[in-house]
Amino acid sequence: MANVVRKVYRYLSASANRKFDEKADVRVQIDQAIEESRRQHEVLRQQAARVIGNQRQLEMRMARQIENVTMLTDSARSALTFADNARADGERAAADQYEQTARAFASELVAAESSLEDMRALHQQAVESSELARRAVDDNTERLRQQLAERARLLTQIEHAAMREQMSKAMDSMSDLTPAGDTPTLAEIREKVEQRYAVAMGRHELASSGVEARMLEVRRASIDARASNRLAELRAGMTAGAGAEGGASGQPAGQVPAGADRVALGKTAPPPSPGAHQARGAGSVNAAGPDQ
The missing domain is CATH 1.10.287 (Helix Hairpins)
Known part of the structure; x- marks a missing residue:
């Protein structure tokens, strides 16, 4: 013992x-x-x-x-x-x-x-x-x-x-093999941010491909087409008015005096914005579609 x-x-x-x-x-x-x-x-x-x-x-x-x-x-x-x-x-x-x-x-x-x-x-x-x-x-x-x-x-x-x-x-705290602790690692934060970004992108794609989004695009196209037609009518009226004034002054109908377009524009409507030419081009294309 x-x-x-x-x-x-x-x-x-x-x-x-x-x-x-x-x-x-x-x-x-x-x-x-x-x-x-x-x-x-x-x-x-x-x-x-x-x-x-x-x-x-x-x-x-x-x-x-x-x-x-x-x-x-x-x-x-x-x-x-x-x-x-x-x-x-x-x-x-x-x-x-x-x-x-x-x-x-x-x-x-x-x-x-x-x-x-x-x-x-x-x-x-x-x-x-x-x-x-x-x-x-x-x-x-x-x-x-x-x-x-x-x-x-x-x-x-x-x-x-x-x-x-x-x-x-x-270095271990920055690696992917570090066990979970009180402080998140950069890899965990990157994974969370990427996941959030991917979810946001998916929601955006779903919202863009929906019926309401397509309807909004059609409405915008219709508005652009009408605006283009209206601009075309205004331009035709301006050309006709300039021809009548030219005949009265003894000038040929086909010739427009210099600065007449600017005067007519000043009397009838304000000058178009820079984006109006782009909208007019897009509208003319959209307007030609239904007529054909």
Whole structure:
């Protein structure tokens, strides 16, 4: 039972971690990784500083020990010199005392030299450790610099990816395969406009081909024909009146004085509009049809 519970717990943990990684912001994860690298780099720097500080402390202790050894050596030599001088002067008791003092200095000198040798060995190890620490800090600094450059590159790629995703969404919204949403696509709007235009054209064709439309065309044709006949009668009357005036004035009946047509038109009817000639032509054609 405990094994099953452990398996379920591990499965749920793995599933939760996977979902979290899918939903997590990549920028935040990159910043977290950089912060962790910086924290580790700071810890390494502090450790390297302690190693180098230990080396410097050993060097200071070695300097003091060297001074102590030098002082003990000088003291022992002075005691031996005093002992030799007292022995030369026949002062054996003083010579023995100086001899004992020199022996005591010599004992301390031996202990000091032994301690100095130990310090030198420790200092050599400290120097090697300091070199390793400096190298580790330099390597980690270069690694952190590379990670910062990688962070900048990844952020740039993320921005490009986001831009391409937006462009893809925009292109998908303009395509015909986009599912229906809150905002209609251009293809849907074009389909609606074309459908409306086609329906309007169909209604216009139906209205144009109906009985009322044909009756209206016949009425218009009849009106145009009557207008043309009336214009023809007016023109014939104008010609007859001009001939009578010409006979009275001694001119031949077939010749019309210059400007007579304009005078007659001014007395009888207003000048025809530019569209009257077209209507007259159409009316004469329509009027000739029933007579034939």
